[in-house]
Amino acid sequence: MSNFSKDFIFGVSTSAHQIEGGYNQGKKGENIWDRFSHDRLKFNGKIACDSYNKWQEDIELLRGLEKCDYRFSISWSRIFPDKSLKPNQEGLDFYHQFIDALLVNNITPWVTIYHWDLPQYLQELGGWENRETVKYFQEYAYALIQNFGDKVKNWIIFNEPSVHAYMGYGIGEHAPGISGEESYIRSTHHMNMAIGSTYKILKSENGSLNIGSSYYITKAIGYLNNVEENHIEIMNDIWCNNNFEPLFNGEYPKYFAPLFDDLIKYNDMEECKAELDFIGLQYYDPIPV
Numbered sequence: 001m002s003n004f005s006k007d008f009i010f011g012v013s014t015s016a017h018q019i020e021g022g023y024n025q026g027k028k029g030e031n032i033w034d035r036f037s038h039d040r041l042k043f044n045g046k047i048a049c050d051s052y053n054k055w056q057e058d059i060e061l062l063r064g065l066e067k068c069d070y071r072f073s074i075s076w077s078r079i080f081p082d083k084s085l086k087p088n089q090e091g092l093d094f095y096h097q098f099i100d101a102l103l104v105n106n107i108t109p110w111v112t113i114y115h116w117d118l119p120q121y122l123q124e125l126g127g128w129e130n131r132e133t134v135k136y137f138q139e140y141a142y143a144l145i146q147n148f149g150d151k152v153k154n155w156i157i158f159n160e161p162s163v164h165a166y167m168g169y170g171i172g173e174h175a176p177g178i179s180g181e182e183s184y185i186r187s188t189h190h191m192n193m194a195i196g197s198t199y200k201i202l203k204s205e206n207g208s209l210n211i212g213s214s215y216y217i218t219k220a221i222g223y224l225n226n227v228e229e230n231h232i233e234i235m236n237d238i239w240c241n242n243n244f245e246p247l248f249n250g251e252y253p254k255y256f257a258p259l260f261d262d263l264i265k266y267n268d269m270e271e272c273k274a275e276l277d278f279i280g281l282q283y284y285d286p287i288p289v
Contacts, residue, residue: 011069011071014071017033018045020050022052026094027081027090029078029120032123032175035123037175062102070110071111074111074113079144080143109151110154110156111144111148116168118176123176128164128191137194138194141202153209154210157202158194160282161188161244164191166240186263189263192247196247196271211277214281215280217281217283218236219287221233221287246269251269
């Protein structure tokens with residue numbers, strides 16, 4: 001007998017670049033993972049699961065799960081494929097037909113606005129290291145609400161910003177493949193600003209929407225209990241968890257705060273703060289050190 005209450009929501013989750021494929025279909029533009037995987041990896045998302053062409057089959061699979069909520073992300077570069085920043089009607093039409101089919105089949109959509117697939121033309125302007133990317137992100141998110149807000153009630157602004165900042169801009173193992181402390185600090189601050197400010201913009205547009213953001217949390221666990229391990233545990237907690245606390249308290253952790261001083265401008269920290277409707281927590285396992 002299940003211990004879950006009757007109103008407990010079960011669901012499944014994907015992201016656009018991991019499943020869609022169709023990299024050159026529907027006037028989609030290049031994103032940072034298209035470029036990164038082409039240049040550095042032995043695999044790429046050109047075909048992936050080919051969900052762009054097989055989305056009807058995906059919905060049949062979801063129907064087989066009986067009552068199911070489905071979290072998926074929208075590809076930014078399908079909506080704004082190039083630096084003209086003109087919305088791509090083919091991209092909008094693709095997601096309209098997909099969302100409509102979900103609703104007809106009694107599958108509740110949860111849309112992730114950003115799952116790490118920044119358009120390549122924005123990366124060439126500095127990506128998340130560039131303060132202007134916050135404004136581009138706000139405009140993109142606003143366009144999604146305008147187009148799909150009457151159909152989708154549940155929105156996740158950002159997926160795992162700590163992973164994207166650290167792996168993509170800190171150590172360079174994810175797209176866009178940049179490494180360096182300054183790159184990590186700049187991208188972290190601008191992601192924090194994007195999440196808090198975008199929430200307030202979207203809620204002011206449609207207060208009935210259920211809007212949150214999703215975070216990766218973990219803990220480093222040492223087994224020898226020595227000074228070096230303790231330091232690693234503390235640093236892991238900061239980069240993975242605490243550096244994204246400005247959402248709640250408008251401050252960076254004391255250990256790291258001086259590194260952000262040169263970046264912070266008037267009202268930045270207020271921009272970072274937001275009382276989200278929900279917080280997504282994604283936990284996989286602890287990190288042994």
